[in-house]
Amino acid sequence: MKLPELSATAAPQFTDDASCKAWLESLPLANVGAAQAELLAELEVLNRFPTTAANRLGVMETLREPVNFVQIEQAKRFINRPLPMAGSESAALADTVELWEQMRLGYQRCLELAQGGDAAMRAQAGLIAQRLAAYAGLKMFHCHRAYREVPASDWRALHEAYALAERLGVAEEPVKDFLNRDVHDSSPRIAYARAVLMGLASPNELTQRQLTFVAFLLERWASKLEVSLQPVAEGEGQPPLVADLAGEACPRRPEPGEPPAAEPRYLDTRKLAKSLRNRVGLLRKGESPAKLALGEDCVQPSCEQLLVYLFRQWCQAKSARGATRRSSGGAARVCVEFEAVHRHFSGGGARRPVEAKEMTQQQRQELETLGHIRTAQEPEESGAPEHEDWRVVDDSPQGLRMLRPAGSGAKRYTHGQLIAVRPGDAKGYLLGQVRWLMVAANGELHAGVKLMPGIPAATTVRPTGLNENNVRPIPAIALGALPVAQLPATLVLPLGAFKPKRLLEIAGDKPVNVRLTAIIERGVDFERVAYEAAQ
Numbered sequence: 001m002k003l004p005e006l007s008a009t010a011a012p013q014f015t016d017d018a019s020c021k022a023w024l025e026s027l028p029l030a031n032v033g034a035a036q037a038e039l040l041a042e043l044e045v046l047n048r049f050p051t052t053a054a055n056r057l058g059v060m061e062t063l064r065e066p067v068n069f070v071q072i073e074q075a076k077r078f079i080n081r082p083l084p085m086a087g088s089e090s091a092a093l094a095d096t097v098e099l100w101e102q103m104r105l106g107y108q109r110c111l112e113l114a115q116g117g118d119a120a121m122r123a124q125a126g127l128i129a130q131r132l133a134a135y136a137g138l139k140m141f142h143c144h145r146a147y148r149e150v151p152a153s154d155w156r157a158l159h160e161a162y163a164l165a166e167r168l169g170v171a172e173e174p175v176k177d178f179l180n181r182d183v184h185d186s187s188p189r190i191a192y193a194r195a196v197l198m199g200l201a202s203p204n205e206l207t208q209r210q211l212t213f214v215a216f217l218l219e220r221w222a223s224k225l226e227v228s229l230q231p232v233a234e235g236e237g238q239p240p241l242v243a244d245l246a247g248e249a250c251p252r253r254p255e256p257g258e259p260p261a262a263e264p265r266y267l268d269t270r271k272l273a274k275s276l277r278n279r280v281g282l283l284r285k286g287e288s289p290a291k292l293a294l295g296e297d298c299v300q301p302s303c304e305q306l307l308v309y310l311f312r313q314w315c316q317a318k319s320a321r322g323a324t325r326r327s328s329g330g331a332a333r334v335c336v337e338f339e340a341v342h343r344h345f346s347g348g349g350a351r352r353p354v355e356a357k358e359m360t361q362q363q364r365q366e367l368e369t370l371g372h373i374r375t376a377q378e379p380e381e382s383g384a385p386e387h388e389d390w391r392v393v394d395d396s397p398q399g400l401r402m403l404r405p406a407g408s409g410a411k412r413y414t415h416g417q418l419i420a421v422r423p424g425d426a427k428g429y430l431l432g433q434v435r436w437l438m439v440a441a442n443g444e445l446h447a448g449v450k451l452m453p454g455i456p457a458a459t460t461v462r463p464t465g466l467n468e469n470n471v472r473p474i475p476a477i478a479l480g481a482l483p484v485a486q487l488p489a490t491l492v493l494p495l496g497a498f499k500p501k502r503l504l505e506i507a508g509d510k511p512v513n514v515r516l517t518a519i520i521e522r523g524v525d526f527e528r529v530a531y532e533a534a535q
Contacts (some may be wrong), residue, residue, distance in 0.1 A: 003047070018056035024066055031391045032073040036095055037068055043102035053121040057234050059107045059464075064131075065269040066222070067103060067469035068179050071096055071138075079145045081414030083437050084445055093146050097139055098184055104135035104437055107374060108360040111164055119442075126173030129165035129188035134177065135361040136161055137195030140160065144203035145211060148441045152248035155199075163245040163263070171227070183219045191440040193225040194218045196243065196267065199250040205436040205448070207415055210306055216295055217310075224271035229302050233267040238317050253317045273315040280307050330424040332402060333387040336413060336434075338494050340386045340526050341420045341474045344429055346458035390447075390495025393422050398433065413437055418492070419449055429478060431456040431492065433523050453487050454479030461491065461504040464513065468503075478506070478529070490520060491529050498527045503534055 011475045014020040023042075028034050044058065077092040078085060085093065111128045114121035121128070136158040143150045163186035167172040177186040201214055226232075243251035244261035251267055254260075279292050288300035335344050388409040391403040400421060413419075413434055420429040435448040457480070460473040477492040491506075491514075498519050510511040515534040519527050 002081055002103060003112065004044075004306070005048065006050045006304055007048045008050065010045050011082075012045040012047075012049050014042070014059060015049065015051055016055040017062050020059045020062045021340050024062070029069065030068065032070055033092075034341065035066075036070045036355075038062070039070060040095060040099045040102060041098070043106060046103050047109060052256050054117045056106065056113075056122070056126060057110045058250070060103070060110065060131070062293060063103070063106075064179060067099060071099060071142075075142060075145065081149060081437055082414045084412065085439075086199070086441075093142070093148070096142055101138035104132060104139065106137065107131045108161075111168075114168065115164070122168075122288045125169035126165075126188065127156045127175050129161060129168065129170055129173075130175040130177065130191050132161040133158060133165070133188055133191035133195065134186075135225040136189060137198070141198060141215070144198060145208065147204055147439060149438055150199065151441060152252075155250060156248035156375050158192065159243065159245045159247060160196050160263075162188060165189070165192075180219050181216075185223075187223075189227055190203060190222050193267075194252055196224060197225060197272075197314060199405070200241075201522055202308060202436070203407055204438040209227065213295070213298060213306065214310065220293070221272060221275060224269075224275060226267055226268035226271070228266045231266045232270070234268065234270055234273070234315070239389060241269060243267055261473045269315045273311065276307055276311040280304055280311070306485040329431070330392050330422060332390045332400070333388045333422045333429075334402070334404075335393060335420040335429070336411060336417055338418055339419055339475065341431070342477060344386070344420050344458075345431075345477055346454055387422075390421075393446075395423065397451070399432070399448060402447050402449065403440075404447075409445075413445070413447060414524055416525075418526040420522055421449060429456070431479065431525075433521065452479055452490075452492070454486065454489065458493075458530050460507045461493070462507070463502065464505050465503040473507070474504075476506075488530065491516075491531060493527050493529060495525050496531050 018038055027038060030192050046056075048534065074096050076090055078089040078096070079235045081089050084090075091318070107128050110121055110406050111132055115127045135392045136154065140150050140154050140158070143154070162171065171189045172187055175188070176184050178184050180186070197218055197470045197519055198214060203211060203214075206214065227243075234240065238253075239253040241253050242252055242261050243265045244263060245265055246263035247261065280293065282292055283289065283300060283304045289300065289303045290296050294303060335341055345456075388404065388411055389407075390402045393403055395401070400423070402421070415434055415437060417434040419432050421432060422429040432449040432451040435449075435450040438446045440446060457478050459476050459478050462473045463471045473495055474493060479490045479492065480488040481487060491504075498516055500515045500516065504514050504516065506514060506532060513534045514531040516529050516531050518530045521528045
């Protein structure tokens, strides 16, 4: 990776460890934005300033703790935000990513000197290589947290950092990293493995809470990922996990017939797989996550589900899809937010929940006989301007992969959101959940949608249990049963509407009384629930 040109005119406010500590005393850490701007400006100058290797490394080590504090605080401005980000959020992300990059460049300059024969830097080569890989990984991690596409140049920087560590013979050299929360033992290989495994976890599919949990695990488990010059036998018939140190992409298990990597390294996940299998097995036997060193915040059943997910992402080849996806490229209309989605299925432009009296006679008959409304008036006919135009990249009966071109829509989206989609060749809207999101480098917003089974129809439900006489009707979307797939009818309700054994009356000419039994899936603004008939 190219380093900035050194310049005799560069004049940083600190040039060694002592002057750096003095400068940091006046850094306004209470004002995180200002502190980040000052650190970024000084690092950019320092990385162009000619100085001795010892001075540069001393400064970089002194800056680590304040930079880490500022970066963690500043990240709060852009994580857990709908996509695409607002301008201020994008600016905070850009500055955060750039500060990680300047830290990486500072250590790369030190490693360049170690390669050049500087004896003092050669003795510190293991520490420098670990820092170099760690900062490449931190830059990528904040892209993951913002659900941004990781640039190819960042993958190239990470691979080159590990390749340099190998060439210097320090890939396995023990290094202490006291910025880790609990486990301070590291090495260049472990820092590389942490970044690789985070990328392999399909982070665009994970919530912020899940991303934090995976980072917690990797501090402890990244050491279990071995790197080898020769292929390893992870499992019968399973292709090896390959990193190309001359490439610029996340490691992967190649498909048959693919050209070989230019500089392959084979990643052995067997120790990692053993840890995951053991813990999943113990969780299923009732052991608590805390006793398995999975953290106090990890709860069942979500803990087990995430470990199974990670096992599949890290330790198994991608299985064939149950249904083949077909390339599309066709247009699609999209609607989000529970009330707007409900209006689309009810066919009304009204800004309030649809009451039973607002249903047509045909809708009442269908609700009574089928348990759902088979057809609904298109919302466009009622003049409701609530949809956006997207493009379907590919689809299957279970889901769609879509994109919205940059600048073509104003709505913001979030993981787990209820969504109604009408592909160009469909007669009506389909109901689904936003499964993953990612903003590409060109500004396109990409989304994966998991479709819900059953034909959706708008209705309302009225709580009928004790102490619920005055509760207003609740908008709901009924999903009809699919007998062929042995799937019962379900209801989609606003978030928080589910209570175990809650009694509801589904609107219709002959209202249907039901009892809620379980939550099948929950999103950020909805709950899909199972129910049974109630007298």
